[in-house]
Structure formats: C-alpha cells, structure tokens
C-alpha cells in the first residue's frame with residue numbers, strides 16, 4: 001500500500017479512543033449491542049437535536065434500513081428523488097426497497113440537489129426526496145425546506161459525510177423526517193465502521209430498531225407496540241415475533257465505546273476542519289479553481305480542487321503534481337462521481353441524457369479532493385496552494 005505524505009485521513013482513532021477501549025475490555029464481559037450502544041445513541045440524539053437514534057454497523061446499513069422503512073410507510077408511492085452525485089448505497093437502498101430512483105443534477109455551490117430541478121420532478125408518485133449533504137456542505141435552503149414541509153413531502157437526509165453542518169443553527173440530519181450518518185474511518189468522527197439512523201418519529205425509530213435486529217418485535221423497545229402485537233399473535237413465542245422484514249445490521253459495544261469517546265471532541269474537530277478549509281480557500285488560486293461555495297453552516301469534509309473550466313490537460317497536470325508531492329486524492333469526489341456512469345446502474349443510464357447533469361458531469365471529470373482532518377499540518381495547505389500556483393495553464 002502506498003504511504004502518502006498527506007493521506008486522505010490520519011489518526012482518526014487516537015490514543016484516547018484506544019485507552020477507553022482497553023479499559024472497557026478489561027472490565028466488561030458483554031460486547032454485543034447493549035448499554036454502551038444505548039448510551040451512544042442518547043448522546044448522539046442530544047448532540048444532533050433529535051429524539052431517537054439507532055446505531056448500526058455502517059452508513060450503508062443506515063441507508064438500507066431507512067429506505068425499507070419508507071417502503072412500509074409509503075406503500076402506494078413508487079419513486080424517490082435522488083442526486084446523481086452521491087454514494088452508491090443511497091441508490092442501492094432505493095432500488096433494493098422497490099422504488100424507482102429519479103435522478104437529478106446538483107448545483108456547484110453546495111454539491112447537493114438542484115432545488116429548481118427537484119421541484120419539476122415531484123409528482124403523485126414521489127415517496128420521498130433522499131437528499132445528500134455532500135462533502136460537509138448543507139444541502140438544503142430554508143425556502144426549499146419550507147416548501148417541502150408545506151407540500152408534506154417526506155425528506156430523508158444523508159449526512160454521512162457532513163456531521164455538524166447546519167441550516168441557521170439546526171443541524172443537517174435534524175431537518176427532515178429521518179437521517180443517516182456514517183462513522184467510517186475517514187469521516188468527521190469514527191467508530192472504525194458504523195452508522196446512525198436519527199429521527200423524531202417514535203414509529204420510525206421502532207421500525208429502525210426492529211429492522212436492525214432481525215425484525216424482532218422486542219428490539220423495538222416500544223412497550224405499547226409490543227403489548228398490542230403480542231396480544232394479536234398469541235400463537236407465537238412472544239420473544240420471537242419477527243414483526244417486520246429485518247436484518248442483522250447491529251454494531252457492538254466496542255464501537256459504541258469509541259463513539260462515546262469521539263463525540264466529546266467532535267465540535268472541536270469540526271472547528272479545526274473549517275479553519276483549515278478557510279486557509280485553503282484564501283490561498284488557492286482563483287483563476288482555475290471554483291471556490292464560490294455556499295459556506296454558511298458548512299462543516300468541511302475535504303479540500304476541493306474543482307476546475308472552473310473543462311480542461312483535460314490542466315487536470316492531468318494537477319494530478320501529476322499531487323502524485324509527485326505524495327498527496328493522496330480522490331477524483332470525482334463523493335462516491336465515484338456521476339452514479340449514472342457506474343456499471344451497477346447500466347439499466348437506468350439509458351433513460352437519462354448526461355446533458356441534463358452538467359454539474360454532476362463536471363464534478364465527475366474535473367474535480368478531486370484531498371484530505372482535511374484535525375491533525376493536518378497547516379503548512380501543508382500553504383504548500384499545496386504554492387504547488388498549484390506553479391502549474392502553467394498553457
């Protein structure tokens with residue numbers, strides 16, 4: 001494996017996490033989903049500003065459970081509006097739950113759904129809008145959120161890579177009906193692998209907890225639901241009522257111990273990430289790179305190099321410069337750029353014209369990001385900007 005001088009992420013599981021984990025292992029003999037998981041869920045809900053959360057083993061699992069829940073809540077609806085620029089599990093979960101994904105382009109200011117284009121796609125068939133808050137930006141405007149509320153349109157938020165971004169102080173992930181987070185190693189906070197489903201709805205929370213644990217009724221921890229369901233299923237062992245279609249997507253006490261430790265430093269880390277981003281935006285050349293992001297309420301995930309104009313030759317020079325300076329990068333940003341270009345969606349591709357996805361296509365071919373994290377030495381950011389200054393446009 002290549003070792004980079006500036007990797008995408010570094011030291012995201014630190015000595016404090018390791019110490020907390022060792023201490024827990026020494027005194028505990030229960031490691032499966034238990035009180036630490038419950039504690040972490042409570043702390044997370046408080047931090048986010050919602051009533052309920054369910055800790056799962058990944059962001060992709062959070063996506064899957066959420067879309068399975070949507071199918072139960074919206075039996076007569078067939079479509080879910082999604083951005084073409086997102087992670088693949090956002091789309092896989094939609095298709096896997098029996099919905100048709102309706103792809104919409106993004107805007108460059110926040111890399112999220114183009115709201116004007118979304119409005120044109122909303123119909124009687126729409127079960128939900130599945131928004132991705134990409135790369136640390138807030139993916140929705142106040143006006144559009146109000147519009148969705150007025151029209152009673154179900155909003156699912158994927159904030160897997162945008163922990164702590166907020167719309168006028170209210171955090172992404174607390175704006176819609178239900179939200180998903182990832183705690184994979186490279187994210188704002190990590191439990192190595194892990195994810196969260198958050199909501200203010202008791203019904204959604206009960207379904208999430210059951211679907212996480214084989215679909216078992218007792219997993220819902222919802223006493224009124226449990227007693228009602230038990231009395232109408234007297235032929236079943238009351239401990240083994242598989243009440244809803246379920247999976248095993250639980251996480252462990254070990255991951256929750258890391259989560260409880262990490263959440264203590266999350267706000268501080270977000271501030272450092274944003275400070276790094278400001279330094280980068282101040283110093284990066286503006287003649288070739290797009291920098292007019294909507295920064296209000298953002299919680300930067302990574303540092304973007306997005307070309308202003310399509311220029312394959314220039315993009316190649318930038319890649320070469322990064323490689324020769326041992327800086328790791330990801331082309332196309334979140335999840336491999338335009339999802340419609342990915343082989344797993346070959347059947348959907350035929351129904352779309354890439355000309356309707358100008359910004360997603362631009363991100364796919366002319367953007368990349370490099371890592372931003374609390375441990376990053378700020379002199380590296382200045383050095384990167386100087387390296388970019390030396391690149392000739394001709």
Ligand SMILES: Cc1ncc(COP(=O)(O)O)c(C=O)c1O
Pocket residue numbers: 057058059060061063086087089090132158159160161182183184194195334
């Ligand atoms: C926007 C988005 N959604 C979902 C996921 C899936 O999360 P995980 O890797 O924890 O499964 C990711 C992963 O990076 C992501 O960035």
